[in-house]
Amino acid sequence: ILTGKGRSFCAGLDTSDTTLGLIPNDESGTKNEEVDVARRMISFKPKILEMQRCFTALEKCPVPVVAAIQGHCIGAGVDLITAADIRICDTSAKFSVREVKLGLAADVGVLQRLPKVVGHSSRIRELCFTGEDFDAHEAYRIGLVSRVCENSQMLLNTAIEIGQKIVRNSPVAVVGTKQNLLYSRDHSVEDGLDMIATHNSGALMTNDIMLSFMNKQNQSPDNFTRLLPRSKL
Template sequence: MAQSPSSTIPPHPLDDPHSYLSISYHHSLPFVTVIALNRPKKINAINAQMWKEIGDAFGKIGTIGDGCRCILMIGCGKGFCGGIDVTDEKFFSGLVGNSGDDDTSQDVARKSLSFRSQISQMQSAFTAVEECPVPVVAAIHGACIGAGIDLTCCADVRVCSPDAKFSIREVRLGLAADVGTLQRFPKLVGFGSYVRELCLTGDDFNADDALRIGFVSRISKSNDSLIEIANDICLRISRNSPVAATITKASLNFSRDHSVSEGLEHIALQNSTALMSEDLVKSFLMTGGTAPHFEPLRSHSRL
């Protein structure tokens, strides 16, 4: 599903350090960065290293002065994401004690406390997608299972192909989903009976089901046209002021988890600064459907 970038497109500064992600400037859309899950032989099942790479990439893009205004997230190969890679022992090493521990001396409480930090680290990696200042569009094809649902719940917009197959699979593996699906999925689509059925049975649901409950906003006419639909959404997002898009995303996320009055106070504080942007005047003066030139967002300062 991933598209090969043109040889004239410069390499993305974040691509080199990653083994299981492919990060590139979009081959035809300025201001759009493509992040591809890149373990096609494993249907992009997420191992521990890939998990950390996701958190690292989304924690930086849009904050390093890269000019990015929108991220397109895709999967290489036959499916978007087959879930967690259960063959990676690093995920479960904390359950049996770390190397060098005298496991016989640890009671259940101590084992639990030592394992909690790993769960928090995994949660934070996916939360980086949600907290990324740049809007994220997920184009989903084929399998989107378990951790794939966790990941796509953090995207701002989701579209899928007709062959997309979804499952909140964790319950069938003997555990409750613990990196975001049970918290985000119902807030995206509602807390109704069907959602609880999906979470409690681990049953598959298809593209039509995902559209009906609002998990995706569109289904492409064919598998091949999925990227065209996603590209069009990315283009329309990236034409807008990056300041306006960043504040809009932040307000939507904040308002989802707070009362209306708290959300109004939050956007008032945000816009008291954002409305001073020259982007406002440029947007009002836009003529002929031509997007104005917006300055890129500055790099975020760090210690």
């Protein structure tokens, strides 16, 4: 579960933070005005790629990520939630693809993921081009969030409830479902079907399937074995 501390989920980029390196410069000691555009680009692109990898790490997390959004979710906040699997918010939520108002095109994922989350609609393009704010009910209407809760406590309780429902299922099935949803998003239906066939060729051999059937018959709770820790190699 991913949520913010305090009244806002994410207030966006801190433009006063000079350590972000928003203005490319040469670290060799050469004065900025003496460095040509091509060299600045070569120097600055890795910084953008590094920030992109930070957001993509959320998407690549092997288990589902639930974003519980309260208050402001601005700029990079929207980039972040589009990398989550499930998004819910409370009535205080305010969203904005704000980067365009700062003079730049959003570059850490929202322009790539938002249309895939909610579709390439005219409304989505309008929000990205204008940087205007939209509220919780508009976010629900366009499909950015799946639920709107009355307050922050209900929001957290709902996120926990969703998480509890997920963890009752086989971890093998949950991880496989996320992997195949992500793969199918960026590939054809035929490629997606081939991927799930390959995946289930091995995954169907799990003991979790038989355990699920037995527990359903006995009306007992599932008690699946946890996944092994991920290799550090």
